[in-house]
Amino acid sequence: METPQLRKAQLSDLDEIMEIEGQSFNEEAFSRKQMRYLLTSGNTFLVAEMQQQVVATMILLSKKKSKVLRIYGLAVSDKFRGKGLGKTMLSEALNVAKAGNYGVLSLEVKAVNATAIKLYESFGFKAVKELPHYFKGGYAAQRMQLKL
Numbered sequence: 001m002e003t004p005q006l007r008k009a010q011l012s013d014l015d016e017i018m019e020i021e022g023q024s025f026n027e028e029a030f031s032r033k034q035m036r037y038l039l040t041s042g043n044t045f046l047v048a049e050m051q052q053q054v055v056a057t058m059i060l061l062s063k064k065k066s067k068v069l070r071i072y073g074l075a076v077s078d079k080f081r082g083k084g085l086g087k088t089m090l091s092e093a094l095n096v097a098k099a100g101n102y103g104v105l106s107l108e109v110k111a112v113n114a115t116a117i118k119l120y121e122s123f124g125f126k127a128v129k130e131l132p133h134y135f136k137g138g139y140a141a142q143r144m145q146l147k148l
Helices: 011-028 032-040 085-099 114-122
Strands: 005-008 044-050 053-061 068-076 104-110 126-131 141-147
Parallel strands (some): 068 104
Antiparallel strands (some): 053 068, 126 141
């Protein structure tokens, strides 16, 4: 498999980002307006590119003076799932967290998403809190954290 190229997302990527967002999150997907804001507000917003197309996205957020870096969104195109892109993106999140001297990498995941939870656990993330009715449709979330 070709090695994905990671780079900062650009506004010109918005159509591809929205397609991946819809495939990955259905009713929880960010709106185009929300995604445009996340792209332009100074957050760390990365994309993975293969075959001249965006195949995965990741949004990292942090509050000023916080030691927690939050994975706010991580999504992989339907056509490229199962090829290690989630691991590639998580590895980059770890690199960003270490470079920024963060003490914790944090995320929320739908409690029924066993595939994603298994991936996060393989990196050492631990479930720290159950969040009932966190997602649309009444779905619970697991807050997971990795201490660095």
